[in-house]
Structure formats: C-alpha cells, structure tokens
Amino acid sequence: MKKIVYGIAGIIIGIAIIMYFIPNINLSNLNLNNITFKPDFNYEALKEPEPVQISIKNIDVRKDGENVKIKTSxxxxNPNNATLLLELVRYNIFLDNIRIISGDIGEKPEGFVDSQQGIYPIIGNSNLVLKDEKEIQNEKRIATVWDKLLNSNSSNLQYIIxxxxxxxxxSSFQSTGQDMEFSLKFP
Structure with a gap:
C-alpha cells in the first residue's frame, strides 16, 4: 500500500515541477516563426488530368532464319502530377496498308482482386518505355511486303501504328481512367 501512495505522490510532484517550468520556457529562441508547414495532400493531383501521350520510339526488324522478328518500342x-497505372497497350503495325503484326503489352485487370503483374506505374511528369517483340512468318496475307521486310533497312520503311x-x-479517394485510341507513323 505504501508503494502505491509513494508512486502517486511522485507523479503529483513530477507534474507540479513540469507545470512550474513550462511558463518560464522562452519559445522565441526556438525560431518557430521561420518554419513553414506544407500540406500532406497533393491538391494539384485532383485537378482535371491531362491525356497521356504515346509515341513510337523504334521499330527494329531482324531476320531470324525463315522468320522475321519485329521489336517495337x-x-x-504522363504529363500529370499524380502517378498513373498504364494497364494495356493494344497495337497493330501496318506496312503498305497491310497489317503485319498485332500485339498487346500489359493486361486489363478483371474485377477488384486481380494480379498487378501486367500493369505499369508511371510517376507524374515522367516517361516510360515499353518494348514488345513478335515473330512473324511469310504467309499469303503479308507476301507482298515480305521482301521489303527482309531486304530493307527498317528506317527506310514507313510504318503506320x-x-x-x-x-x-x-489520387486520394478519386479515380479516373480512360481508354484512348492512337495512330502513329514511324519514322
């Protein structure tokens, strides 16, 4: 019982000492006036998002035995301040108005709980380069452009993608998403 009384008395004395010294602390020496506080929330990320920009960096065509490998970059x-998640790029490449390849990079998630494996985060105001390689064989559909693919430097050919x-x-509790179409020429 004595220990409890001594403990309570010690706490009361400690509080009294703290109360005595708090009014005597000179806070002007701490230079609290020079501290600027920034909000933790990024309000710029909530403004109307600008559309994402897509470009073609390179198309590399290489002969591989009887086939041709086409590597597309x-x-x-992302021109916005907030990070976005690129889900899917679905594309077709044409040469002389003939579709030579089609491809997908990434995947659209299905449902609330799905894998994030094929999703690419792009930090605000930054670039991401995605590459995809496809192998094609000579077939009737592309017979008229097959020789061009094999014998030309890929920079001499005009591709439409x-x-x-x-x-x-x-951002915060707000989410926006879009599916956008694109049409590009290379080079």
Missing part, C-alpha cells in the same frame, strides 16, 4: 509520357491504350489515375 513505345514511349509513354494504331491501336488503343488504357490507364487509370488515382
């Missing part, structure tokens, strides 16, 4: 630019890409942008 896309550049994606079209398709769609989808992304989502989230």
């Amino acid at each position: 896309f550049g994606i630019f 079209n398709g769609t890409f989808g992304y989502k942008q989230s």
Whole structure:
C-alpha cells in the first residue's frame, strides 16, 4: 500500500515541477516563426488530368532464319502530377496498308482482386518505355511486303501504328481512367 501512495505522490510532484517550468520556457529562441508547414495532400493531383501521350520510339526488324522478328518500342509520357497505372497497350503495325503484326503489352485487370503483374506505374511528369517483340512468318496475307521486310533497312520503311491504350489515375479517394485510341507513323 505504501508503494502505491509513494508512486502517486511522485507523479503529483513530477507534474507540479513540469507545470512550474513550462511558463518560464522562452519559445522565441526556438525560431518557430521561420518554419513553414506544407500540406500532406497533393491538391494539384485532383485537378482535371491531362491525356497521356504515346509515341513510337523504334521499330527494329531482324531476320531470324525463315522468320522475321519485329521489336517495337513505345514511349509513354504522363504529363500529370499524380502517378498513373498504364494497364494495356493494344497495337497493330501496318506496312503498305497491310497489317503485319498485332500485339498487346500489359493486361486489363478483371474485377477488384486481380494480379498487378501486367500493369505499369508511371510517376507524374515522367516517361516510360515499353518494348514488345513478335515473330512473324511469310504467309499469303503479308507476301507482298515480305521482301521489303527482309531486304530493307527498317528506317527506310514507313510504318503506320494504331491501336488503343488504357490507364487509370488515382489520387486520394478519386479515380479516373480512360481508354484512348492512337495512330502513329514511324519514322
């Protein structure tokens, strides 16, 4: 019982000492006037998002035995302050108005709980380069452009690339997303 009484008395004495010294502390020496506080929330991320920009960086064509490998590089630019999630780039490449390849980079998530494996985060005001490689064989559909693919430098050929890409942008409790079409020429 004595221990409890001594403990309570010690706490009361400690509080009294603290109360005595608090009014005597000179806070002007701490230079609290020079401290600026910034909000933890990024209000700029809530403004109307600008559309994401897609470009074609390179198309590399290489002969591989009887086949041709086409490596395509896309550049994606996020002009917004908030990070966005690029879900899917679905594309077609044409040469002389003949579709030579189609491809997908990434995948659209299905439902609330789905894998994030094929989703690419792009930080605000930054670029992401996505590459995809496809192998094609000579077939009737592309017979008229097959020799061009094999014998020409890929920079001498005019490719048309079209398709769609989808992304989502989230900030706080607000989420926006879009599927956009694109049509590009290379070079």
